Amino acid sequence: MSKMEAYKRIALVTGGNKGIGLEICRQLALNGTNVILTARDEKRGKEAVEKLTKDYGLTNVIFYQLDVTDLSSIESSVGFVKSQYGKLDILVNNAGIVGHEFSKPIAEKINNGGDSSYILEVQAKLQAADLKFLAAMTIEPYEKAKECIDINYYGTKAMCEAFIPLLQLSESPRIVNVSSYFGKLEFIPGENIRNEIGNISTITEVRLEELLGTFLEDFKAGRLKESGWPDMSSAYTVSKVAVCAYTRILAKKYPKIIASSVNPGYVKTDINLNTGVISTEEGAKGPVMLALLPDGSSSGQFYDETELCSFE
Template sequence: MFRVVVVTGANKGIGVVVVTGANKGIGYMFPSLDVMDPASVASLADFIKKQFGKLDLLVVGSKAKMLKEILKEGYEQSEACLGTNYYGVKHVTKALLPLLQKSNSARLVNLMSHERAKEELGDVNGLTEEKVDEVVKGFLKDVKEGLQESKGWPINFSIYMVSKAALNAYTRILTKTYPNIAINAVCPGSVKTYINYNCGIATVKKGAKSPVMLALMPDGGPSGIFYSCINRKNVVLI
């Protein structure tokens, strides 16, 4: 079966994509994607629509950051990280959701972390996109005013943790909103990549195993599951 697949963030971290084909014309090279550029995102969606008319699988990986970049806690760093890891991912997902809905076996896999930065982001029943955006904006405001600690935000790695927690929450909302799409998330754990100066525990090959399994699961498989490679447990998102 010929499947149309998009993987974002595939040039860094654990994302590696090899495109091959037995026949000429089967493999396509997409334009480079900048999730922060609306024109770039629209160009990708338009390309897929014209070439294939649908999308079967979307694997979303956030932009990789070096450890020394994550440790910076300034307002500009926070705004840039959230702009990419939350708003950028959300923008790409929204642009490609109409194409996913045209597939008979659509899959969406988000690469996550296990972070939950605020209690309101863990309130499954009360989650809305507006609430997540409100929490993110509140975090940026507190960073700007130097109030992270007094407002109960994480002290260490706060930028990264909040961006991932917001993305976790957004994935929960998608799961409830699009029941016809198999939407799952996975935390690959500590993987040896350039981001952590190859000080992780798992190899890149091992880190990629779980996202690939979720992406290629058969029809009728689970949806709304968050698989953590840290504690080897499944957590229901919805």
């Protein structure tokens, strides 16, 4: 029996080459889970696995190339997991991007690391979810907004749909969808949209995706505010709210699977130019806890780091 086979649970993590995803892989592997660290870039993914082996002596992590927006890549990974393990126990949908870009002077100021008082100001404003400040520092081109919805929501959904047959062969299947602080409904200003998305008795995947389509049309037409959408960090917020809503729909549709969504916290990673206030070790705690939830735990819930939190 190989070392990989000696471990019981099989987990697959998307966007595992860096940031929170890499740390989720490390913590799951330390826990004794067999981890398939996936990344869209083969070189970055293989280097991440080598790092986990070299720095932590972990031999129960392997690499598989996976871009969550590429259906053939998803299908190939399903085929791999099926042939190697015959099932999947834990799916962590961590891969994600922000739909905005930091404006050039701001990015330079932060990246050069020279202006530490400015970095502290940025941290305080972002921690306080100061959306006006965020808007002043960022630009949100339509193409980036669309890419954000495609990766964060449709990528998560495609992964769930593709792996659910293998998850259903597990004795304790878990899905963890990494959302955000902005994944809470309260960040959608429009009451009608909030009520529709928040009504678990009536919301469906079809309706959720109609709303995403409307959001992108409104974005293109420059009428976000009057249509009830957030007009700052809008695609990121809408994508993460949709991830939480989709997780609730999943939980209802597949009662055997424990599906959760989670805000990992404001974590120091490339996604926020490393302005975050907690380490990846702290940020991975929530997703890992949810990946290892005991049988009988409640499904469809949203967590703020390791604490249960209301989606509404």
